Amino acid sequence: MCEFYQEALAEAKAAYAGHEVPVGAVVVWQGQIIGRGQNSMERRQDPSAHAEVLAIQEAAKNRGSWRLTGCTLYVTLEPCLMCAALIRKSRIGKVVIGAIEPHEGALGSALTVNDLPPRSQHVETTWLYDPASEALLKQFFKELRASHDHDL
Amino acid sequence: MCEFYQEALAEAKAAYAGHEVPVGAVVVWQGQIIGRGQNSMERRQDPSAHAEVLAIQEAAKNRGSWRLTGCTLYVTLEPCLMCAALIRKSRIGKVVIGAIEPHEGALGSALTVNDLPPRSQHVETTWLYDPASEALLKQFFKELRASHDHDL
Numbered sequence: 001m002c003e004f005y006q007e008a009l010a011e012a013k014a015a016y017a018g019h020e021v022p023v024g025a026v027v028v029w030q031g032q033i034i035g036r037g038q039n040s041m042e043r044r045q046d047p048s049a050h051a052e053v054l055a056i057q058e059a060a061k062n063r064g065s066w067r068l069t070g071c072t073l074y075v076t077l078e079p080c081l082m083c084a085a086l087i088r089k090s091r092i093g094k095v096v097i098g099a100i101e102p103h104e105g106a107l108g109s110a111l112t113v114n115d116l117p118p119r120s121q122h123v124e125t126t127w128l129y130d131p132a133s134e135a136l137l138k139q140f141f142k143e144l145r146a147s148h149d150h151d152l
Numbered sequence: 153m154c155e156f157y158q159e160a161l162a163e164a165k166a167a168y169a170g171h172e173v174p175v176g177a178v179v180v181w182q183g184q185i186i187g188r189g190q191n192s193m194e195r196r197q198d199p200s201a202h203a204e205v206l207a208i209q210e211a212a213k214n215r216g217s218w219r220l221t222g223c224t225l226y227v228t229l230e231p232c233l234m235c236a237a238l239i240r241k242s243r244i245g246k247v248v249i250g251a252i253e254p255h256e257g258a259l260g261s262a263l264t265v266n267d268l269p270p271r272s273q274h275v276e277t278t279w280l281y282d283p284a285s286e287a288l289l290k291q292f293f294k295e296l297r298a299s300h301d302h303d304l
Contacts, residue, residue: 046209047218047242048200057198066199081268082241085234090199103270110269116233117262118255 004028005096005128008074011038011051012098012136018043022136025051025075027059027068027092034071035059051075052083056090067091076133078105084113088121096126098133156180157248157280160226163190163203164250164288170195174288177203177227179211179220179244186223187211203227204235208242219243228285230257236265240273248278250285 004026011024015038027035037054041047052075060066068090076098079087084106087095095107106113107125114122156178163176167190179187189206193199204227212218220242228250231239236258239247247259258265259277266274 041218045216045218046212047220048205048209048238049218053200057200060198064197066193066197066201068199080237080241081265082234082237085232085237086200089232089234113233116268 002074002096004033004072004074005076005098005130007033007036008051008076009098009130009132009136011036011055012076012133015039015051016136016140022133022140023051023075023077025055025073027055027071027073029059029063029068029071034062048082050080050083052079053086056086056092060090069093072096076130077101077137078107078109080104081106081111081113084123088113088123091121092123093121094124094126096128098128098130099137100127100129154226154248156185156224156226157228157250157282159185159188160203160228161250161282161284161288163188163207164228164285167191167203168288168292174285174292175203175227175229177207177225179207179223179225181211181215181220181223186214200234202232202235204231205238208238208244212242221245224248228282229253229289230259230261232256233258233263233265236275240265240275243273244275245273246276246278248280250280250282251289252279252281 007026008024012022016022020039023039035055035058037051039051040049072094074096078101159178160176164174168174172191175191187207187210189203191203192201224246226248230253
């Protein structure tokens with residue numbers, strides 16, 4: 001796995017430590033990380049606080065432009081529809097994905113944002129099928145179920 | 153037009169004054185506005201800074217929960233795919249829309265988010281076909297074209 005993906009995975013591990021669905025993302029431009037994000041929905045109580053959104057917001061701030069042309073997003077889990085639409089809107093052309101998301105993944109699994117209007121931008125995907133990201137997600141949901149069982 | 157929609161339109165007018173595509177939104181819960189937003193993409197240089205996203209973020213902060221069950225969003229233009237997906241994710245069940253967006257509108261025009269997975273939440277729409285919102289958008293794009301022609 002490349003070093004940039006490892007940084008996204010580090011963000012996912014930090015989300016896990018914060019009792020969030022463990023997803024992490026980084027935005028890379030010209031060989032540098034210009035944005036980082038970890039899923040923070042529960043801690044921030046913000047429905048938009050997905051890893052990808054936070055990484056893109058930071059990247060746009062650092063680059064001084066909402067147009068992130070030439071950037072690559074590394075993310076540990078396939079983006080949902082909201083995030084995939086934002087990726088496209090921000091002109092990020094390439095996404096490197098750790099694990100597939102069969103129920104909501106919007107870059108090829110449950111659906112493909114490239115098939116939906118507006119079709120003026122296209123998002124190219126690279127799949128890593130990363131066992132570390134999959135294991136982290138499984139562990140999170142296993143513990144969540146156990147905690148719910150305990151509450152009953 | 154109801155008073156809540158008028159507040160969304162006031163946000164759109166403020167966006168217009170700030171040289172943004174004029175779109176405004178408010179989130180209403182139990183008869184009170186708990187979130188306001190105006191399109192701020194250019195001023196903030198943030199690709200996620202649509203009126204709906206900002207209104208939802210503020211509403212979640214004020215309510216202390218990312219789950220905005222029972223809320224209604226009033227917006228002057230049909231939401232794009234990113235915003236429609238966020239509306240669904242935030243559990244907002246009702247959206248009152250000023251003008252249609254034929255190219256990117258994701259609540260019935262270019263596409264319908266309700267037709268896409270995950271289908272666990274459904275967004276109900278009410279259409280106002282508001283001439284004031286349409287006129288504001290037309291005026292903005294007319295001026296934008298004139299300014300581009302002037303630059304050539």
